[in-house]
Amino acid sequence: MAINIWKYASPQTFYPLAGKLAPWFLALAAVLAIAGLYLGLLVAPPDFQQGNAYRIIFIHVAAAWMSMFIYLVMAFWCAVGFAMNTRLSFMMALALAPTGALFTFIALWTGALWGKPTWGAWWVWDARITSELILLFLYIGFLSLHAAIEDVRRADRAAALLALVGAINVPIIYYSVKWWNTLHQGASVSITRAPSMASTMLMAMLIMSLAAWMYAIGASLLRVRIIIAEREQGAQWLEAGALP
């Protein structure tokens, strides 16, 4: 039996589905986070150079990966929205943006906390750090543009166009900053750690990344439900009260 994926392209059918799935993803995120933190903070050995300061990477790396990945997913839904003219795609993009911005902020914040004991500075103009900062600006730009346009349909499409332009620019910005960094020969610090990373460390990092991933899905599903409820005010299926 073929599954009709289009069935869930409508807010009306997706709303209850999102409601059913979100708690599972969030519960999975909690379990994985507890396991990952246990492995990372208690089991994994201290780094022979950095001592215990390195342990923040279990949050930092997961957040940094998700911050970039969510921007791509967001741009993907924007492209789908343009191609298929589906309202739900734009809502999904809007629901993802705050989570992406949050992860970008966490990545910058934990990076600063790690940088101070390790490099002796809260901030260095490293290529990855700078790109991450610019990524945060792109998220904020997306959300601000959406908030500044009254008409929801127009706001959706304008912000989606911006997200696509941003997605084309993200690699250009990344390599520009990278080359700029090598040209300037400034703070020539490298985040790349020793190749022989203890397997428990790697395991903990992967589990934490999965936890962040599950959290992102769960939080976005909850947020998209709120967006749907906001926009479908007065729709009969929502008013009927049959749905939680």
Added chain:
Amino acid sequence: MSALTLQSMFSAMVQRDLLLALRRRADVLTTFFFFVIVVSLFPLGIGAQPDTLRAIAPGVVWVAALLASMLALTRLYAWDHADGTLEQLVLSPQPLVILIGAKVLTHWLVTGLPLVLIAPLLCLQFDVPAGAMGVMVVSLLLGTPCLSLIGSIGAALTLGVRGGGGALLALLVLPLYIPVLIFGAGAVSASAEGMPVGAHLSLLGAFLLIALVLGPVASAAAVRIALE
């Protein structure tokens, strides 16, 4: 009456926008003097040691050019949007992308080109060597059209937003300007240090080509969204 050809429509658009800019000279001059004043502020804030000035000159001139070109963007579509001309352009049988291209070209001629032409004079104030001065002009010549093309997308996206959209436009457009800034200012710095500048200028040229192809398309899409 015969239909307008694409070329005649393009040149008619350019002529019209140039004429409008000529009638509103004060606006064009404001951008120009904004650029000059911002550049002149830096020695006052940082100190006028010739070594410091030479070191900061590329970045200062380029950042000022970025800000000046961004300030001018709000006018790119706002008037035409307010008096209904933009709607007529969207409805016209000619492709909107070409008409947008004409508008961006004129906008660059009026606000970008003057910055390029005055840059050598500002370089003198910062004691930039002659060779680097030439590189500054070439990098601005390649870079400022990029700024107009990228900025045009932001200007079209912020048409008719709450509260005018000046600060919002800056938030949208400035992150996208960063690659141009890096290689524009980088070329001048490299030249001042006696290093080859070919790679920087080639990359700026590549950015210009990408912006030339994608900028008008994205702007046209944004204009259509704004007029929905």
